[in-house]
Structures are given as C-alpha cells and as structure tokens.
Amino acid sequence: MHKLYIVLVRWIDVPVDPPVVDGILGGYGDWVRFNAFTWFLWTDTPPGEINTALVSKLGQASSIVIASLETRAAVGWAPPWIWNWLNDRMLKQLGGA
Numbered sequence: 001m002h003k004l005y006i007v008l009v010r011w012i013d014v015p016v017d018p019p020v021v022d023g024i025l026g027g028y029g030d031w032v033r034f035n036a037f038t039w040f041l042w043t044d045t046p047p048g049e050i051n052t053a054l055v056s057k058l059g060q061a062s063s064i065v066i067a068s069l070e071t072r073a074a075v076g077w078a079p080p081w082i083w084n085w086l087n088d089r090m091l092k093q094l095g096g097a
Contacts, residue, residue, distance in 0.1 A: 007039040007086035042089045
C-alpha cells in the first residue's frame with residue numbers, strides 16, 4: 001500500500017545537489033521536491049530501503065529523515081501545484097480515492 005512520506009536531507013560531507021536525491025527517489029515512486037532539503041514521496045517501498053539508497057550516495061555524515069505523513073489536513077503557503085499534489089495523495093492515503 002502506498003504511503004506519503006516527507007524526506008529531509010541535511011547535506012554535510014557532500015555538496016548540496018538535489019538532483020542526486022531526485023534520481024534516487026525516482027526509482028521508488030512519485031515525488032515532488034519542495035526545496036533543496038525537502039521532498040514529498042508517494043511510495044509503497046519501506047522507508048528503510050529508501051534510507052539505505054540515500055546513504056549510499058550521500059554518505060553517513062549527512063542527516064536523512066524519512067517520516068510518514070498521516071495527516072488529515074495540512075496548512076501553509078505553497079504554490080497551488082504543491083497543494084494539488086499533496087491533497088491528491090493525502091486523500092488516496094485516507095481511502096478517499
């Protein structure tokens with residue numbers, strides 16, 4: 001079953017290079033990059049497997065957090081396309097689509 005995750009990266013020993021993470025996440029599902037440190041990922045892959053793939057490219061000094069988003073609502077300001085992407089997946093996760 002697909003779940004929505006937030007993926008956070010704190011670049012330490014490697015240069016900030018978001019396309020590297022884009023390429024890795026692309027192999028695990030549908031994703032959107034919010035900024036150079038934050039991605040939203042829609043996947044059925046266990047987060048530990050994704051973490052292993054990220055660590056293999058970014059090294060163990062970089063900080064990586066992958067947390068499930070199981071929210072019924074989100075608020076803030078972002079471009080409409082971000083909200084459309086998030087709302088669609090949150091609805092699916094809640095069994096509404």
